[in-house]
Each structure stands twice: as C-alpha cells, then as structure tokens.
Amino acid sequence: MPRKRNKENMPLPVRWQFTHGAYYYRVPPGLERLWDGKKRFRLGKTLPEAYREWANRIGSLDSARNVGELLNRYALEVIPTKANTTQTLNLQALKKLRVTFGSWPLHAIEPHHIYTYADSRTKTVKSADGTVKREKAYTAALHEIEVLSHAFTKAVEWGYIKRHPFAHEVRLKSKQPRDRYVEDWEISECLAIEPKRKLGGVRAVQAYIRVKALTGLSRGDLLRLEPDEHFLEDGIHVQRHKTKNSTGKRTLYIWNDDLRAAVAEAQAARPVATSRWLFCTRKGECYVKDHGRAGGWESLWADFMARVMAETKVTIPFGEHDIRAKAASDAETLEQARALLSHADSRTTQRIYRRKAERVNPLKKPG
Structure with missing residues (x-):
C-alpha cells in the first residue's frame, strides 16, 4: 500500500513534493535517464518555475483520466500564456x-457540485488577538470555479469530453462592484501634501495620480511605462500587459498640455534620472x-494614503483602482471611457x- 502523502504535498500533481524550499519530482523507477539520472529531480523554487521545467521535460498530455490530470495539462499549456500575476493566482486556485x-x-462533475463547492469554501483568518478561525471564502471560490470552468472548456477543445459539465447552468452571485467615486477635491487634497523628499516618495505618487487620472491606465501598465519606447511624437503608445497574449489591444493616448505636464512631473520626480522607467x-x-507583483509600490501607496487620511480632509480612503474608475466616470461617453481603459467590451466599463x-x-x- 503506497505511503500517504504529506499535507503540504496534497494539492500538487502526482509524484511532486515540496521540500527544503523547492518543488521536486519523484522520478518513476526506470525513467531516471530522462531526468538527468536522478531519482528526485528539482523542478524549481516557485510553482511557475516548476511547471515550466516540467512542461519542458514531459511535453503535453494526450489524455486525462480525471480532473487532476486535466488541471495538469491546463497548468502546462494554458497558464504560462497568461500574465505573471494571473499565473500565480491560477496556480493557487489549482491547489484548492x-x-x-x-x-x-x-x-462526474455536475452543476450542483459547483454550488456546494462555492458554499463550503472557507479560509483561515487570524484575528488581532491571535485567535484563528475559519470563515466563508466565497470570492475565492468564484475565482477557483472560473479557473475550473476554463479548464473544462479546454477539455472540450482537447477532445477529453464532448460537452462542458456546467457551463451556462450555474448562476453564482458575483461580488458587487465598488461604487467609491473619488471627487475632484479629494484629488486636490492628495496633490497638496508636502513631500518630505525632493525625489521619489510623495512626489512620485502625486505624479502617478496625475497621469492615472488623465489616462485611466492600470497599475501594471503605468509602472511599466518606458519613455524611450512608449513616448512618441503623437502620444503615449501602450499595449496592455494583461491582454498582450490574447487580444493584443493597443491604445494611443494623444498628447495634450495636461498629459505632457503630468509626465514631465513624473520624470522630474524620479529618484534616478537616467532610469528607463517613468516610475522607478x-x-x-x-x-x-x-x-x-509590485510590493514596493504597494507599500509606497499605503504610506501615502496614511498621510492623506491624517493630514487632509479626505475621510474615506481610496485605492489606485478607484482613480482608474474616476477616469472612466469622468469621460463624457461610455465609448470614450471604454477606449480610455482599453476594454474590449463596454459592459465591463459600465458595470x-x-x-x-x-x-x-x-x-x-403636464398641461
């Protein structure tokens, strides 16, 4: 009888194990020559690294007997085509x-199993006093079900099954979109905060807010802007990082006086003037x-927002995403808002x- 898997290895593909800070593959007896003569082959330190190495070694899977094997192929062939952050989130979903x-x-999967999964999904939460408890994780469940659904869509494409087992048959209540609208006076309050440093810090965040409020660019696209590459005579040329490998959507933000001034302020605020990045x-x-991920920027934004709440008249904190929403909300028409945010479907913009x-x-x- 095979030995029971350790708890930390349960969510991993068969014969995978996580030990000593890395992911390893236990090579089946007789196949060592395909794995550099090793009985235990190191795949990588992170899950994306491990899946890439595994894909290079074994190629695609022509058949799948169960959901786990379907998810293996999905991890090998589909997830690597997505943006890095999405890859990480998808791999976390596959674990669950x-x-x-x-x-x-x-x-075997039927629609009622999906409802049961969404209702029973929980997560561990640690309170301020150190106590640990379990609570509902409905939003996480929705994301995981979305990944599972796409995997079954690919299963139909790959010929594993003839029809999707729950597409168009499951209606899960989605999370209500945020309705926080950042007023003009709140932006003015943020821009009035006195910087403590000449370069970077508050000045960089203020310049970032100016550019974001004018263009509606996402954080990932804004932080990846390179003046030498993206700034041309007619404006700022951007290909959305999130959809580069899918729609390939490109947008030109035409120069005007306000945009030129905001970009000039961002360049002047850089702690390293020779950096290739607009924000560095x-x-x-x-x-x-x-x-x-952009952990350093997230910390910088959190520190800035702490000062906003302490030193200005703003009473409700807001995030970077809310400024992107402000740009869409301030656009004169829905079509202008859709184009500004580089959305393929205006329903996303509206909702x-x-x-x-x-x-x-x-x-x-009357009368």
Missing part, C-alpha cells in the same frame, strides 16, 4: 481545486517584479468603472 476534485472522473525605485529599477450617478432631466409639468 485538486484537493476537492483532483481524483474525480471528468464526467531608488535603484532605478521597475517596481513590477518578474512574478508580476465596474462608471461610478457617477446617471444624470437625467425631469419630465415637464
């Missing part, structure tokens, strides 16, 4: 999905790391980003 559905036959760290590096109240004229008095 494998625990519940990994051993299930592909034809103290070392002149890009805030966005290889894994897609999530247009946050101003709709203006209507009252009816005329």
Whole structure:
C-alpha cells in the first residue's frame, strides 16, 4: 500500500513534493535517464518555475483520466500564456481545486457540485488577538470555479469530453462592484501634501495620480511605462500587459498640455534620472517584479494614503483602482471611457468603472 502523502504535498500533481524550499519530482523507477539520472529531480523554487521545467521535460498530455490530470495539462499549456500575476493566482486556485476534485472522473462533475463547492469554501483568518478561525471564502471560490470552468472548456477543445459539465447552468452571485467615486477635491487634497523628499516618495505618487487620472491606465501598465519606447511624437503608445497574449489591444493616448505636464512631473520626480522607467525605485529599477507583483509600490501607496487620511480632509480612503474608475466616470461617453481603459467590451466599463450617478432631466409639468 503506497505511503500517504504529506499535507503540504496534497494539492500538487502526482509524484511532486515540496521540500527544503523547492518543488521536486519523484522520478518513476526506470525513467531516471530522462531526468538527468536522478531519482528526485528539482523542478524549481516557485510553482511557475516548476511547471515550466516540467512542461519542458514531459511535453503535453494526450489524455486525462480525471480532473487532476486535466488541471495538469491546463497548468502546462494554458497558464504560462497568461500574465505573471494571473499565473500565480491560477496556480493557487489549482491547489484548492485538486484537493476537492483532483481524483474525480471528468464526467462526474455536475452543476450542483459547483454550488456546494462555492458554499463550503472557507479560509483561515487570524484575528488581532491571535485567535484563528475559519470563515466563508466565497470570492475565492468564484475565482477557483472560473479557473475550473476554463479548464473544462479546454477539455472540450482537447477532445477529453464532448460537452462542458456546467457551463451556462450555474448562476453564482458575483461580488458587487465598488461604487467609491473619488471627487475632484479629494484629488486636490492628495496633490497638496508636502513631500518630505525632493525625489521619489510623495512626489512620485502625486505624479502617478496625475497621469492615472488623465489616462485611466492600470497599475501594471503605468509602472511599466518606458519613455524611450512608449513616448512618441503623437502620444503615449501602450499595449496592455494583461491582454498582450490574447487580444493584443493597443491604445494611443494623444498628447495634450495636461498629459505632457503630468509626465514631465513624473520624470522630474524620479529618484534616478537616467532610469528607463517613468516610475522607478531608488535603484532605478521597475517596481513590477518578474512574478508580476509590485510590493514596493504597494507599500509606497499605503504610506501615502496614511498621510492623506491624517493630514487632509479626505475621510474615506481610496485605492489606485478607484482613480482608474474616476477616469472612466469622468469621460463624457461610455465609448470614450471604454477606449480610455482599453476594454474590449463596454459592459465591463459600465458595470465596474462608471461610478457617477446617471444624470437625467425631469419630465415637464403636464398641461
């Protein structure tokens, strides 16, 4: 009888294990020659690294007997085509999905199983006093179900199954979009904060707010701007990082006086004037790391917002995403807002980003 897997290895593909800070593959007996003669092959320190190395070694999978094997191929062929941050989130989702559905036959999943999963998904939360408890994790469940659904869509494409087991048959209530609208006076309050340093810090965040409020660019795209590459005579040329490998959407933000002034302020605020990035760290590096996260910028924003709440009349904190929504809300038309945010579908713009109240004229008095 095979030995029971350790708890930390349960969400991983068969024969994978996490030990000594890295992911390893236990090579089946007789196949050592395919794995550099090793019985235990080091795949990588992170999950994305491990899946890339695994994909290079074994190629694609022509058949899948259960959900776990389907997710293996999905991790090998689909997830690597996504943005780095999305890859990380998808791989985390696969861990949870494998625990519940990994051993299930592909034809066993029915719509009611999806509802049960969404209702029973929980997470561990640690309170301020140190106590640990379990609470509902409905939003996380929605994301994981979205990944599972796409995996089954690919299963149909790959010929594993004839039809998707729950597409168009499950109606889960999604989280309500934020409705926080950042007023003009709140932006003015933020821009009035006195910087403590001549370069970087508050000055950089203020310049960032100016550019973001004018363009509606996402954080990932804004922090990846390179003046020498993206700034041309007619404006700022941007290909959205998130959809580069899917729609390939490109947008030109035409220069005007306000945009030129905001960009000039951003360049003047850089702690390293020779950096290739419009917004850079103290070392002149890009805030966005290889894994897609921008932890340094998140800390800088949090510190800035703490000063906003302590030193201004702003009473409700807001995030960078709310400034992107402000740009969409301030656009004269829905189509302008959609183009500004580089959305393919205006319904996304309307539902999530247009946050101003709709203006209507009252009816005329009868008679």
